[in-house]
Structures are given as structure tokens and as C-alpha cells.
Amino acid sequence: MNKIFSRKPLRITLFALLLFALAFTATTVFAQDGVTDDEVNAIAKELYCPVCENTPLDVCPTEACRQWRELIRLQLSQGMTEEEIKQYFVDNYGARVLSEPPRTGLNWLIYILPPAMILAGAFILFRSFRAWTKPEVVEAGSGEERGEASSPAEVDDYVARFEEELKKRK
């Protein structure tokens, strides 16, 4: 019992430390004006700074990108919506900051061409496979239509006539 009593202050201290740590974490996660890093990064990951090509804004380590993220945080704290913020960046830095090009003008090619090419490729493959599985050469005068499979009765008839012909020649 004595041992348990002697550990009680230690437990209280640990509990207090835990509370302090949680409070500290909360204050770092909830940055200025109640805008979290996650909220900033949700928009930042869909933007690209022209200075650091191919690096999304949310993970870009440069000073320019840090400034942009702070600007997003400020705009969020001012009540701007995601669309409004993106439009601001497009107006100020050009459409190339967007991760997805706007669906206007020649940009449509990016959205239309790949699926169109895949469909065209699939169609060509389909036609080619079908052509390969069909006989292309038939004997004239056989009376058979090209590509039509012979029924067993027709084959039997053909074999019988073929044998008869052979017998005649003997």
C-alpha cells in the first residue's frame, strides 16, 4: 500500500504532462485564425508554383511556396472559398498554377484525346482480332460462303462426293 501511495504523485504528474502535451499539439495544429494546416494543404496540393515545376504547393519547401501557403491561410481566415482562392491564384499567376488545366480552348485536347485514342485503339484491335479468326481464302466453286463454318452434314456430303470422285478416277 505504501508503494502505491508513493506512486500516486508520479501518476498525477504524468497525467498533467500528458494534458500539457495534448494542449501543445492542439495549438500547433490549429494555427492562426483557427485555420488548420490540413485545410491549407487541401487547397495547396491542387496548386503548383511556377518556380518549382512539378512540385505541389503543399510539399514544396521553397520560400515562394511558403509565402503562397501563408496567403492561402490568410484568405481562408478571411472567409474565401476554395474556388475563390484558386481563381485568385489563376488571376495573379496564370492558369498553369492549377493541377488540372481549365477545360477551355485547346486544353480540351488533354481531356478528349487520351480516351479517344484508347477507344480507337480498342476498335482497331477488335477488328484485327476478328479478321484473324476468319478464313480469308476460299476455293471458288465450292459453293460455300466466305467465313461460314461448314455443318457436319455438309462436310459428310463433301467427303462422300470427294471419295466418289476418287473411285471414278481409279
Add this chain to the structure above:
Amino acid sequence: MTETTIPKRGVPLWVQIIIWVFIAALLVLVGITLNKRQQGTVQPGDKIPDFTLPLFSGYEYEGKSEVKLSDFQGKVVVLNFWASWCKPCEQEAAELEEAWQFYKPGGQVIFLGADYVDTEPEARAYLKKFGITFANGPDMGTKISQMFRIRGVPETYFIDQTGELYYVKVGPFVSVNEIKSIVDQKLK
């Protein structure tokens, strides 16, 4: 017995023509884009197309909130691309301002600052820090920098009285005299 080859049913000729024309057009488009990208910055001797630079409040030119290159016909224009996040830009900021103060009374030379991919609060803090007073504004939509096909900052373009580019400085100036020696080439 004779063998006959049955003709294959192919894609109609008009469809083939359309496909080939489309592929050719696509290749031309890709070629033009690649060629444009490989050209690099505009070269001395090139006539610079007119552009509009909106100006930060407090950094207007003769009360105008935006200026056009064509406004400065008959003057030498020193167009400097910079950004507040750009450390090498800081090396030349004081020199540019000093040069501007030198040429300002003569009225034959104009200094313009185009702030590239920057945020306004930081840009203003930078201008204040280095005591810059010449006309400065954001390169909205990075249109001007794309027109000049800049590769980074700082870059400075010297345009003569006829609107023709005559010198490109990539990187920071090392002294005021370097700026003066370039400007003076076009002053009588």
C-alpha cells in the same frame, strides 16, 4: 480450281484521311510548342511587343496605376524582374535604386520593376526594405515574364528608344557602374 482472295473490309478512305490529318496537326502543334520552349529568353535585336504592367499603390508612374511599354517610346526602359523570395535580387536592389536616382532627373530613362510570382505583402516589405521608389507592380498572370520567356529572377531587359531589346542581364548586377555602362550605350 482457282483461288480467289476476298478483299478485306478496311476503314473507309475518308476516315483514314481525317485520322492522318489529325495526327499531322497534332505533331505540328507539339513541334511548335517544343520549338517555343527551346528558344530561351528573347534576344537582343527583337522588337518587344507592347505589354501592360499594373503598378502597386505607392509605386505608380506619374499618377498612373498601370503603364504600357508604348508609353515610353523615345526613352530607354530598364525592365527588372524580381521577387521578394529571391536572395540574389537583394544583391542588386540598392544598385538599381541608385541608378534610377541618377537617371531620373534627365527623364530619358525609365526603370520598371516586374514582381514575379510573389505575394503583395512580402513584395511591399521588400520594396520598403531596400528603399525602392521606381515604378513597380506585379506581373499579373506571369504574362510579361512568359512573353520574355525568363528563366528565373533576377533578370533585367534593356529596351531602347524604338522599343527594341538591346541587352539582357541574367542574374544580379555587381555595381551601379555596370547598369550605367549598359544604359549609356543608348543615350546621346
